[in-house]
Amino acid sequence: MDTASVIPISVGHIHDVQELRKTKPTTIPERFVKDVTERPTLDTTLSELPTHIPIINMSKLMNGNPDEFQSEILNLTTACEEWGFFQVVNHGIDLSLFESIEKVTKDFFMLPLEEKQKYSMKPGTVQGYGQAFIFSEDQKLDWCNMFALGLEPEGIRNPKLWPTEPAAFNGTLESYSSEVRKFCQILLKYIAVSLGLKGDVFEEMFGVAVQAVRMNYYPPCSRPDLVMGLSPHSDGSAITVLQQENGCPAGLQILKDNTWVPVQSIPNALVINIGDSLEHRAVVHEESDRLSIVTFYAPSYAIEIGPMPEFVDENNQCKYRRYNHGEYSKHYVTNKLRGKKNLDFARI
């Protein structure tokens, strides 16, 4: 996430989805109605599919049992190679923090609109309250309200966007984020090991990693078949850590072998994805709302990244060029969500 300069663009009126929902509209405003080919396949038809993304049990990686470690590292290799998406259970983050971040986030979204608008996301930027990735008046809108904040390094923070209400918001977000940051560092170590690399290779490569959070609140919608909660995209991070409200209906879907597969929510698990690899989207429901709290963890904007020499030889030719992560990030946030096209930035 970039604090990017404000681009003078006209995005038209962006309805606040929660306010719209209050009026219980029988017809959905045209700007939210997706073109026929872009409408969601709803859960009922998807429930027949084999829907399980891999599950990684972090305690098996940390309990000192070498056999369990080896087999779970293998699971992680498969999860990264074949899916790019998996859930982590027994991740070690205090569950009371999960509850408290959920509570302050929900409380924030339930504030009166005027209060939330004090932190409005300016067109062309990605921090604050509103809808991100809207760049024109004719672009369709997603059925979602977002609140996004840059966290680390200090320089990407915009203190004016940190809310004064609910009072516990800022402190809770700080504690939560520092735990999630440690989790990301540990997970990247295991990913390095699963690739046969030194555990600290990513930590060294990333510099002071960029961390940002986006909270997505999806109100119910009378016509979930016509709208999208969040348009298909892949994330511009190294890893993304998604927490969804316990007990909420499945909303996240990933594109696996050309089929949208719903991610069933496992209580207290974290959903991880390897950034900019697998396309995903969120659908909404007729009666239930849904909340997700999403952390993006990425290399420092200052560093240059590219294919690792360990993985390039005459049989595995280089497919990507080296590039500056800050440039990539700018490219990412100044393009609307459009599937996986962002990685073309680096393709040779």
Ligand SMILES: O=C(O)CCC(=O)C(=O)O
């Ligand atoms: O809410 C979800 O499940 C998806 C969120 C997501 O993909 C994102 O914020 O990048």
Ligand SMILES: [Fe+2]
């Ligand atoms: Fe995403």
